[in-house]
Amino acid sequence: VITVQIIGTGKVARQLAIRFRESVLITLKAIAGRDQHACGNIRDLVSDTVICTDLDSLLSTDIIILAVTDTAIATVSDKIDARGALVLHTSGSVPMAALKNHKRYGVLYPLQSFSESNRVDWDTVPVCIEAHTVSDLDIVRTIASVLSPKIFEVTTAQRKHLHVAAVFANNFANHCFTMAQEICEKHTIPFELLHPLILETATKAITQEPDKSQTGPAMRGDKEIILAHLETLDTEPKEIYRVLTNAITHYYGRKKL
């Protein structure tokens, strides 16, 4: 059995804790967090065998997982005495080397957008792993295998690019959905009308590759429709429309507007 403690009480910490609790391979010994209220919430969730503590009274465990905000990782890492434990962070954008004040360190990055409320379906979540030594990579792989069957070895450099790609795939695509919602609401059209299209867009991007499933006025270079669309839009969606239309037109080898 591998003993683990988690530092952090946010979304990732919570989902890790739930999953670890179900595993016979892992004993989750403690969760550490500054916020007493958050600690209370997470304790309820993961049963009374888990002690909520602070950074000065860490237990001795095989693994310490820093599931804290990106900007806090280096600071928290500097504060803790790992006592030989393997220290991992869970961030997509922080280099593994942020933990290099410890003897043993690595990364366990679950690539999914976590919610406060919903329980994550771990079996579908790709987990990106990295470690400073080959033997620790094996241990990180074991921990990752408890979370998900989809394990990928990803270097710090690749992870940085992957995180940028995830911003496009998640945050930016989602903002396009938000703009669509705004337009619908402004013109009293039920946003529900677009639900099937949104699902189909994602499904096609996965099954046929996104660049092969593109359609629409920008791809066709249909200037008349494009200009008519631009006329209907407020300043901010208009700029997004213009930039993305130019990008699509350019991508598919047509002339820019």
Next chain:
Amino acid sequence: VITVQIIGTGKVARQLAIRFRESVLITLKAIAGRDQHACGNIRDLVSDTVICTDLDSLLSTDIIILAVTDTAIATVSDKIDARGALVLHTSGSVPMAALKNHKRYGVLYPLQSFSESNRVDWDTVPVCIEAHTVSDLDIVRTIASVLSPKIFEVTTAQRKHLHVAAVFANNFANHCFTMAQEICEKHTIPFELLHPLILETATKAITQEPDKSQTGPAMRGDKEIILAHLETLDTEPKEIYRVLTNAITHYYGRKKL
């Protein structure tokens, strides 16, 4: 039984034909198209009772559906003699009035992204309907009900905005997925890693509303990460990154970069 003929042999014509063939309410009498090869393909698909013809030898049917490109609708409409039939087009962006040279006209707009290959799951496709008269709207509703249980009355003005919203939800979101794919490929990261995130993004946009499920550096106003991301990008994705980050930051009430 309502008799129908379709003008057009493209994706929408094809999917309409397949669905109509299954219905006892509708007899698909003819499909008209210029392109003999496309006619051959579609005839195979919808059985030998369907005659492929040209615009000068239209049969007499209750309904004529113009499933042709947006830019061809007015031209084709002007060319045909409807002989009292109800004439419908299937476009999201063309006003109903483009058909006003006929006595009876309306719109049957299925809001989904159709593929050449895949068979569309009609039961999930919202169908937007409009007609010049109340009695013809009832007929359009009957036709629409053969296609899908999801029928929405949408005016020409609303349909225009809906089409713009669909461009955001489909074309623009899909281009964000394409940019994500490009970044992955450039850095030899399997794009597969982002598949679950893409599906989750769409699912959350539908179940929790997109503006409520936004996350990421732009929404957090995390300048350090944003600048680090911008540094990694080529010119074109960089401009998209900048514009969408500003838009998100602004949308959630933070200061622009």
